[in-house]
Amino acid sequence: MNIYHFAYNFFTFGLSLIVLPAIWCHERKDPERKLALTQRLGYDLRPLDPVGSGRPLVWIHAVSVGEVKAAEAIVDAMKVSGIKAAILLTTTTMTGQRDACRRFAGRATVRYAPVDLWGATRRFLWVYRPDLLVCMETEIWPNWIANAHGAGIKTVFVNGRISDRSSHSYMKIRRLMKPVLERVDAFSMISEADARRIISLGAPAHRVQVNGNAKMDAPDLYRSEVGIQTLRQFYAVEENTPVFIAGSIRGAEADILMTVYERLATQIPELVFILAPRHLSRSSRIADIARAKGVEWQYRTQLGEPGVARSAPVVILDTIGELRDVYSIASVVFCGASLVPLGGQNVLEAAVWAKPVLFGPSMEDFEEARTLLETAGGGICVKDGMDLAERALHLLMHPGEARRLGRLAKRAVLSNQGAARRHARVVAELLPDIESRAL
Known part of the structure; x- marks a missing residue:
């Protein structure tokens, strides 16, 4: 952990001591919100659902509804291509959680993602022990990536998107971002512009590729x-x-x-x-x-x-x-x-x-x-x-x-469909002991 990562943890931990008590007092009145906050803090981490047991476990993080739809397209592409893996899907928002529970019922474990605090992240990884962390779009959380790397868990950004505005914001903390991005094993970005921006933040260029937007392959893209x-x-x-x-x-x-x-x-x-x-x-x-x-x-x-x-x-x-x-x-x-x-x-x-x-x-x-x-x-x-x-x-x-x-x-x-299959190929290449890589 370098000085910038230490400062990040010092700041976020101090902020959590101030903010979390007030949030807890408010959220505990609603059972759904209470569960969400508890899981996000790394507690009440219920066992994995018995879906795909014995296979490599892929932790896919999708912030909300849009990312959940893209994740579903990629998971479907994995299945069609014969890639066998158990799925742990996390969301940040409650709307995303409800949508994920509906879409992935009976085929994935759905939980709330931990906040990027050192302790919450370590508890989450210790309980679920995923083999691969897949971040939809570009969720750059230093403690997720550092703890996953330390535990031997590979990390990939899939359907990666980073806007010009976000890139400028990240550039202000590039000394924190660069060591974090160097620990990521692969970046499967949407466009050439997204690829250039993530490289400018410190991602190793040889790990970055462009594979299109998986949202164009979402299974419910068209209504009858x-x-x-x-x-x-x-x-x-x-x-x-x-x-x-x-x-x-x-x-x-x-x-x-x-x-x-x-x-x-x-x-x-x-x-x-x-x-x-x-x-x-x-x-x-x-x-x-x-x-x-x-x-x-x-x-x-x-x-x-x-x-x-x-x-x-x-x-x-x-x-x-x-x-x-x-x-x-x-x-x-x-x-x-x-x-x-x-x-x-x-x-x-x-x-x-x-x-x-x-x-x-x-x-x-x-x-x-x-x-x-x-x-x-x-x-x-x-x-x-x-x-x-x-x-x-x-x-x-x-x-x-x-x-x-x-x-x-x-x-x-x-004309731009087929991205989900290409992103799924990147995921397959990082999975251990995969039975089929026929993409």
């Missing part, structure tokens, strides 16, 4: 036509009803988009406008804006009540995990966190449904996806709210053009 029709009925829209969906909106975008809606509605009175905040706590803020402007609105959760159908032109999506499917009924999609300087969101989730995708100029966290769609002609960057309204109005009033752009967007996604 029956499923789409069910969604249309739920939201009371016909196949030719103009539907504009603004997904993962953040900050001042709520005000901007409500103004965009007012402009669109004057030209398209039958328009259905669905807004999905990135954080549910912002739902009430959107409702306040709509109320102040005299716009009729409903929460998505209200539509599930008996006898309540959609009647308002504006719907606020106040649920978790539904946005990707709801994109399937859109005519035009806007992906948020991009009109404000917050790095953007994943535009490919809408593109897979063959929808034209609009986004603002701030796409630093998803620049490869942006480039992919713009190059294919299925994605359009807008400068501001006025430009967004004009572009959206044109596409909504010219549905044939919107469908053409949507087909281009979907084609771009399809």
Whole structure:
């Protein structure tokens, strides 16, 4: 342990002594939150489920729902390729934990990940003793990696992604990051840009490879036509009803988009406008804006009540995990966190449904996806709210053009599938005593 790692542990331990008592007093009142915190501190670590016993144990960490979906695609690719391993899947968020329990029921052990404290990490590794640690995307936790390395456990970053903003933040602590990254056995990154950034932080270049985005291979990537029709009925829209969906909106975008809606509605009175905040706590803020402007609105959760159908032109999506499917009924999609300087969101989730995708100029966290769609002609960057309204109005009033752009967007996604298999190959190469490496 070098001086920087020692300082990191000194700081995090001291901070935990201050913060954890208050968190414990709050979380212990809720059984689910209490279990999550207990497991994250390295206690109440229940035995492995009897799934794949006798095989090498792969600990896969997926922060939340998006990473869990990518992890499922990679685990499925491992199975199809004959790779035999037991899976221990951890998440950080409770929504990710619920989704993981649903997706991996009967085929993996699902637990909460330990916080990156020295003691919590060592207790977790001592109880479960994995043979390989797989970090989805780029979860750089110094104590996880140091303790795994010390215990002879190999580590790999899979579906690795590191944004330009994150890279700049990590560069400020490069003297801590570089020794940590040198202990990682392999880096299976999404793009060339991600590879360059992780190397600049200290990852050995000969251990870094580019294998694409496994989220494009997610097993629930496509809804059946029956499923789409069910969604249309739920939201009371016909196949030719103009539907504009603004997904993962953040900050001042709520005000901007409500103004965009007012402009669109004057030209398209039958328009259905669905807004999905990135954080549910912002739902009430959107409702306040709509109320102040005299716009009729409903929460998505209200539509599930008996006898309540959609009647308002504006719907606020106040649920978790539904946005990707709801994109399937859109005519035009806007992906948020991009009109404000917050790095953007994943535009490919809408593109897979063959929808034209609009986004603002701030796409630093998803620049490869942006480039992919713009190059294919299925994605359009807008400068501001006025430009967004004009572009959206044109596409909504010219549905044939919107469908053409949507087909281009979907084609771009399809041309980049197969990443899960390539990432699975990297995992297989690091597993001990593997029965089959036939990839």
